[in-house]
Amino acid sequence: MAPREVCKKWRKVALYYVLPSLFIMSAFLLKLEGWRQGVHAERDYVTAKKAFLRWDQLPPEEGKEDFLILHKLLKKHPELHAYYDASIGQNFLALNNVQEATFYVEQTLKRTKQSYYSDYAQTSLMISRGEYGAALKRAQKLKNMLLENENHLINNAIFAFNLMRIAILCQELGENAEELEAWKEIKFYSNCEGSRPNTGFDQLLRHFTVQEISLLDYILAREKEMQKPVEKILLEEKNLG
Numbered sequence: 001m002a003p004r005e006v007c008k009k010w011r012k013v014a015l016y017y018v019l020p021s022l023f024i025m026s027a028f029l030l031k032l033e034g035w036r037q038g039v040h041a042e043r044d045y046v047t048a049k050k051a052f053l054r055w056d057q058l059p060p061e062e063g064k065e066d067f068l069i070l071h072k073l074l075k076k077h078p079e080l081h082a083y084y085d086a087s088i089g090q091n092f093l094a095l096n097n098v099q100e101a102t103f104y105v106e107q108t109l110k111r112t113k114q115s116y117y118s119d120y121a122q123t124s125l126m127i128s129r130g131e132y133g134a135a136l137k138r139a140q141k142l143k144n145m146l147l148e149n150e151n152h153l154i155n156n157a158i159f160a161f162n163l164m165r166i167a168i169l170c171q172e173l174g175e176n177a178e179e180l181e182a183w184k185e186i187k188f189y190s191n192c193e194g195s196r197p198n199t200g201f202d203q204l205l206r207h208f209t210v211q212e213i214s215l216l217d218y219i220l221a222r223e224k225e226m227q228k229p230v231e232k233i234l235l236e237e238k239n240l241g
Helices: 003-016 020-033 039-057 064-076 078-094 098-112 115-128 132-147 150-155 157-173 176-189 199-207 215-240
Strands: none
Touching: 039 064, 039 078, 064 078, 078 098, 078 115, 098 115, 115 132, 115 157, 132 157, 157 176, 157 199, 176 199, 176 215, 199 215
């Protein structure tokens, strides 16, 4: 995969990714609610799993029938919403289908009732609507809230993924100084500049790896790219002098 294509993939995933913690939370909620007993229910659960996996892997047009199967099973077994809503919502966001995504994301948020996760997911919806400026302000506000809670900061992936989102939103808006600062913070908290280990950033680094290109490789490439305009300005000033 060419570096430019990899960069495009980074930006799309970073912008629309809701939060892996939502999947973890959904699985936890599902465990609390419990699976219905009985052979017929178990068969439906297996069918739903297969339908979701096919829909998740196929192009949108080819996966319509599988999603229809999953949709019917969700109506038949409401308890399955706790397991699939976050994943379905994220997929629709990646397809830029905000209308469909909103229902599933909001259903997940109603179950979680966690302000940090709610803020993050609501920002995802704002991004999908192209409201980058407002989304950046909300992401920065969430960052400040998390910084006030050190235990949450050190142990939870939401801070890491939100900081990644800030960097990408700054990139979209052409805010180079703010983007560089966000990348600097990611490098610091991910322990590549001597800070203490952070499990949230470990998860971020593992998640954003495309083939052999890591997140840190991408950060270095972005930093180098943003230095070019600065070097050009300095050269022009030197020539004028």
